[in-house]
């Protein structure tokens with residue numbers, strides 16, 4: 001099975017320890033820069049209407065600003081309730097300042 005890459009943004013578009021929301025086709029994603037390492041998840045919180053790109057980054061944790069549930073950016077696993085369902089994460093490739101995911 002071949003994997004294809006989708007370019008989401010430039011590395012420069014995302015400040016250190018912040019996130020942006022990127023739409024690509026049917027995907028609505030949050031792109032995080034954690035101290036120079038990029039992570040990509042679905043932007044939608046699995047618990048409700050929260051947008052994870054609007055949340056609070058604390059190390060590798062993203063806390064939803066809606067009900068303060070939280071996920072591990074590396075795995076998507078829930079680290080704080082009321083979230084119950086992991087958030088989808090994507091494999092990130094950064095090349096020549098392009099932030100891409102493999103799908």
Ligand code: FES
Pocket residue numbers: 045046047048049050064065066067068069070082083
């Ligand atoms: Fe994110 Fe409820 S919508 S914690």
